[in-house]
Amino acid sequence: MVYFILSRIARAVITVALVVTFAFVVLRLSGDPALMIMGPEAPPEVLAAFRSAWGLDLPIWQQYFSYFGAIAQGELGRSMRDGRPAIELVLERIPSTLALTLPALAMKVGIGLPAGIYAALHRGGPIDRLVMTLAVAGFTVPSFVLGLVLVLVFSVMLGWLPSGGQDSWRHAILPVLTLGIGGAAILARFTRSAMLEVLGQPYMRTALAKGVPWHVAIRSHALPNAAIPTVTIIGFMVGTLIAGAVVVESVFSWPGVGRLLVVAVANRDLAVVQCILLLVAATMVASNLLVDFLYGYLDPRLRTGARAGAH
Amino acid sequence: MSATTPLVEVEAIARRYTMKKGVFGAPIEVRAVDGVSFSIRRGETLGIVGESGSGKSTTGRMVLGLEMPDAGTVRFDGAAIPPIGGAEWRRQRARMQMIFQDPLAALDRRLPIAAQVREPLDIHLIGNEAEREARVVELLRDVGLSADHGRRYPHELSGGQRQRAVLARALATRPDFLVCDEPVSALDVSIQAQVVNQLIDIQAALGLAMLFISHDLRVVRQVSRRVGVMYLGRIVEEGDADDLFATPVHPYTRALVSAAPHPGRKPTERIVLTGDPPNPADRPSGCAFHPRCAFAVARCRVESPVLADLGAGRQVACHLASPAGAGGVPTGPKLPALEVA
Amino acid sequence: MTDLAAPGAPASHQQPVRRRPTIPLGVALAIAWLIGMIVVALLADRITPYGVTAMDLKNRLALPGNTGHWLGTDELGRDVLSRLIASVRISLMIAFGATLISAFVGTLLGFLAAHLRGAFEQMVLMLADFQASMPFLIMALAVLAFFGSSLPTLIGLMGIYGWERYARISRGLAISAGQQGYAGAIRQLGATPARIYLRHILPNIASTLIVSMTLVFPEVILLESGLSFLGLGVQPPMTSLGNMVGYGREYLTRAPWIMLAPSLAIVVTTFAVSMLGDWLRDRLDPTLR
Numbered sequence: 001m002v003y004f005i006l007s008r009i010a011r012a013v014i015t016v017a018l019v020v021t022f023a024f025v026v027l028r029l030s031g032d033p034a035l036m037i038m039g040p041e042a043p044p045e046v047l048a049a050f051r052s053a054w055g056l057d058l059p060i061w062q063q064y065f066s067y068f069g070a071i072a073q074g075e076l077g078r079s080m081r082d083g084r085p086a087i088e089l090v091l092e093r094i095p096s097t098l099a100l101t102l103p104a105l106a107m108k109v110g111i112g113l114p115a116g117i118y119a120a121l122h123r124g125g126p127i128d129r130l131v132m133t134l135a136v137a138g139f140t141v142p143s144f145v146l147g148l149v150l151v152l153v154f155s156v157m158l159g160w161l162p163s164g165g166q167d168s169w170r171h172a173i174l175p176v177l178t179l180g181i182g183g184a185a186i187l188a189r190f191t192r193s194a195m196l197e198v199l200g201q202p203y204m205r206t207a208l209a210k211g212v213p214w215h216v217a218i219r220s221h222a223l224p225n226a227a228i229p230t231v232t233i234i235g236f237m238v239g240t241l242i243a244g245a246v247v248v249e250s251v252f253s254w255p256g257v258g259r260l261l262v263v264a265v266a267n268r269d270l271a272v273v274q275c276i277l278l279l280v281a282a283t284m285v286a287s288n289l290l291v292d293f294l295y296g297y298l299d300p301r302l303r304t305g306a307r308a309g310a311h
Numbered sequence: 312m313s314a315t316t317p318l319v320e321v322e323a324i325a326r327r328y329t330m331k332k333g334v335f336g337a338p339i340e341v342r343a344v345d346g347v348s349f350s351i352r353r354g355e356t357l358g359i360v361g362e363s364g365s366g367k368s369t370t371g372r373m374v375l376g377l378e379m380p381d382a383g384t385v386r387f388d389g390a391a392i393p394p395i396g397g398a399e400w401r402r403q404r405a406r407m408q409m410i411f412q413d414p415l416a417a418l419d420r421r422l423p424i425a426a427q428v429r430e431p432l433d434i435h436l437i438g439n440e441a442e443r444e445a446r447v448v449e450l451l452r453d454v455g456l457s458a459d460h461g462r463r464y465p466h467e468l469s470g471g472q473r474q475r476a477v478l479a480r481a482l483a484t485r486p487d488f489l490v491c492d493e494p495v496s497a498l499d500v501s502i503q504a505q506v507v508n509q510l511i512d513i514q515a516a517l518g519l520a521m522l523f524i525s526h527d528l529r530v531v532r533q534v535s536r537r538v539g540v541m542y543l544g545r546i547v548e549e550g551d552a553d554d555l556f557a558t559p560v561h562p563y564t565r566a567l568v569s570a571a572p573h574p575g576r577k578p579t580e581r582i583v584l585t586g587d588p589p590n591p592a593d594r595p596s597g598c599a600f601h602p603r604c605a606f607a608v609a610r611c612r613v614e615s616p617v618l619a620d621l622g623a624g625r626q627v628a629c630h631l632a633s634p635a636g637a638g639g640v641p642t643g644p645k646l647p648a649l650e651v652a
Numbered sequence: 653m654t655d656l657a658a659p660g661a662p663a664s665h666q667q668p669v670r671r672r673p674t675i676p677l678g679v680a681l682a683i684a685w686l687i688g689m690i691v692v693a694l695l696a697d698r699i700t701p702y703g704v705t706a707m708d709l710k711n712r713l714a715l716p717g718n719t720g721h722w723l724g725t726d727e728l729g730r731d732v733l734s735r736l737i738a739s740v741r742i743s744l745m746i747a748f749g750a751t752l753i754s755a756f757v758g759t760l761l762g763f764l765a766a767h768l769r770g771a772f773e774q775m776v777l778m779l780a781d782f783q784a785s786m787p788f789l790i791m792a793l794a795v796l797a798f799f800g801s802s803l804p805t806l807i808g809l810m811g812i813y814g815w816e817r818y819a820r821i822s823r824g825l826a827i828s829a830g831q832q833g834y835a836g837a838i839r840q841l842g843a844t845p846a847r848i849y850l851r852h853i854l855p856n857i858a859s860t861l862i863v864s865m866t867l868v869f870p871e872v873i874l875l876e877s878g879l880s881f882l883g884l885g886v887q888p889p890m891t892s893l894g895n896m897v898g899y900g901r902e903y904l905t906r907a908p909w910i911m912l913a914p915s916l917a918i919v920v921t922t923f924a925v926s927m928l929g930d931w932l933r934d935r936l937d938p939t940l941r
Binding site: 011014015018019022023026136139140141142143144145148149151152156163239240243244246247250251261262264265266268269270273274276277280281284285288 | 778779781782785786787789790791793794795796797798799800870874877878881882883884894897898901904905908911915918919922923926
């Protein structure tokens with residue numbers, strides 16, 4: 001178990017290191033980072049200070065390590081648009097984004113999970129067919145199309161809800177629905193297939209053959225086992241709490257991190273882009289770790305470390 | 312090259328794997344093959360018998376140069392096997408070939424049989440287009456398949472036909488040496504004899520040197536003139552096939568021979584092996600066979616016996632075996648119960 | 653899996669004649685739609701009724717069904733159908749290009765990992781894990797921020813998407829084929845690695861790779877149209893389906909068809925490819941996912 005936790009933490013560290021490396025390489029390939037980060041109008045002494053602070057006068061591998069050092073100290077540069085530290089700009093947008101993604105996550109889990117379980121238990125029934133159809137739609141309809149169609153129906157045609165902005169809770173309804181519907185469908189499909197897989201296992205047939213009542217067998221055997229793959233996809237959804245609303249925020253003019261990212265990319269505000277990239281990586285890594293520990297809890301084989309050697 | 316020099320000379324080859332037990336456990340060295348020596352002359356067949364885990368397949372792969380031994384040497388036609396995967400190694404493949412246990416797995420299921428039999432000729436650039444075509448027909452005929460079989464795909468043939476196809480492919484380059492690793496154990500018993508007879512005929516006709524690996528004593532005896540018995544990575548007994556099966560000396564060989572069905576012997580005379588089946592990861596001290604040996608004495612637990620020549624072409628690794636007596640037959644350890652046999 | 657009859661193998665006359673596979677209606681429609689889209693994309697220059705940027709100022713925001721403009725016109729009086737056809741071409745080109753690139757790169761890396769093993773294999777696996785664990789859209793946006801958007805950049809960037817799936821598949825299948833299968837047998841015949849991988853392993857795993865491509869292809873279309881919708885993908889004067897939706901959004905109240913036409917094209921195309929992929933998977937490779 002100790003080994004399991006250590007190996008997962010090591011993997012998390014490697015992932016973060018890879019993202020930082022990715023940012024470093026891309027930054028170097030695209031030109032003078034001092035100019036890129038500080039902006040072309042920066043005074044020469046600022047550029048010089050930046051270069052020595054980031055060690056741009058050093059050999060490339062030393063730069064690489066000092067880049068790590070700078071990031072570890074939270075030196076993520078300043079936005080070239082208003083000169084404020086990029087990290088500040090990003091952090092102040094997080095609450096807005098969470099105001100969309102948290103309710104959407106609740107909706108995905110609250111609808112997707114029971115729908116998937118129900119569909120698997122009533123395979124071939126009307127709910128199952130509905131879930132499968134919606135799941136396919138959730139995969140093939142891009143979120144911007146779904147969002148715009150919702151706007152067309154509920155704002156333009158019916159006039160019930162506002163089409164964009166962040167003035168009241170009513171403004172959040174359509175974006176949350178857009179995020180939630182697709183995600184719920186995907187989660188339902190995933191849960192369904194995980195359940196079906198488990199229901200077909202010999203131990204389920206054995207339990208039922210032994211005379212264990214159906215609902216007991218489902219509760220004590222099927223659900224815990226189906227939870228293992230389902231946790232992965234929910235974990236991934238938790239990981240996208242910050243980055244998962246890029247398109248939807250743009251559709252609904254919602255001033256969150258995603259909107260900030262799109263604007264920053266359009267303006268090539270590299271410090272902000274880099275800051276968001278690292279923040280997203282950190283969230284993904286944290287949620288992956290969380291999933292791994294949940295795995296360890298759910299899967300007794302991992303708890304005893306019997307399978308740890310295989311990794 | 313004179314007929315008396317061995318074509319294949321194997322000198323004390325060993326293959327070790329390291330395996331980790333547990334997470335922070337110390338790595339355990341698993342000796343799959345541990346100091347095996349033998350030689351095979353042109354036109355001669357050496358049989359190797361052993362249970363699974365005895366290292367017989369690994370031995371076969373090392374002799375063929377598919378795996379490098381960690382210690383010891385394999386010499387083919389007087390020269391060491393070139394580095395695996397190199398151009399010289401690939402060229403040498405034309406002279407030594409292998410027959411696998413599962414012919415369906417050894418064939419590409421997307422190519423017709425004829426194309427696969429032809430493949431060695433394409434690889435080694437033997438002959439022109441027309442000659443290769445003709446050679447394929449000839450090869451198929453030699454192993455008892457028709458040109459029509461050649462147009463089919465592997466899944467459209469029976470198990471025996473597939474193994475014949477693999478044999479035809481192996482013979483395409485007219486190799487000098489053939490390693491057969493359990494070539495018939497995946498086949499129906501009724502077909503095994505046919506394929507084995509085919510193999511014997513071809514081996515005699517072409518004067519092939521052959522290493523025949525099997526767990527099946529009956530088949531090995533039929534094919535081989537000399538036989539080595541392997542237990543946990545070592546050869547414990549080697550000798551002339553008929554003699555060895557008629558008068559097994561090593562207790563393990565005796566157990567194997569007694570376990571094989573034999574007309575005219577009462578089933579009660581079987582020696583039943585007790586104890587755990589051999590596990591290379593947990594090799595007993597001293598003689599590896601001692602925990603299962605009915606004759607084991609104190610010495611067996613501490614000292615590992617070496618292969619000793621008992622005369623009459625017999626070599627045995629057992630502390631209790633004695634050299635050939637007046638009758639010319641070497642004898643093993645004696646137990647009252649066994650005297651009946 | 654090994655018992656699977658090789659698809660395309662001519663049925664032997666000794667075997668009972670295999671039932672001709674019947675194609676379900678839905679799949680047939682999906683194939684028809686995709687063929688239609690490809691034909692439209694190939695013949696885009698010939699069949700567009702108007703130039704992509706040609707303005708008909710007398711007919712601005714004309715309704716669909718209009719004789720001169722089947723799908724109506726936009727704010728500048730540009731023909732929506734013509735723009736749609738041009739967009740289909742760009743979107744399909746990017747999706748095809750990117751899918752082929754990622755299939756090629758992924759398969760190559762997978763084969764190299766299987767062949768070289770050791771450190772290279774570990775590196776490939778680590779990168780594959782990494783790619784699978786990061787949201788690709790964010791990485792793509794970061795690259796676009798650093799390099800700016802151009803058609804080759806976009807195709808190249810989309811070409812990175814999904815490589816890890818091909819790499820994992822081809823590595824896994826190549827290793828198992830080498831260890832106890834036909835590839836190991838061919839190797840000991842003396843074949844060169846190129847012959848083993850190209851003549852034997854590739855044809856054997858092609859069906860699995862093709863099914864994976866049908867999974868990646870619609871995702872690439874969605875990614876590209878998403879980026880273009882945000883104005884960060886295909887840049888004007890070129891237009892893709894995503895661009896059209898992004899542009900049409902401004903006229904949602906007055907002329908929803910500008911946005912609905914490309915949206916429908918995206919949805920039906922991705923749906924058709926997914927359907928085709930599901931059907932192919934069931935037929936060719938039941939082991940996948």
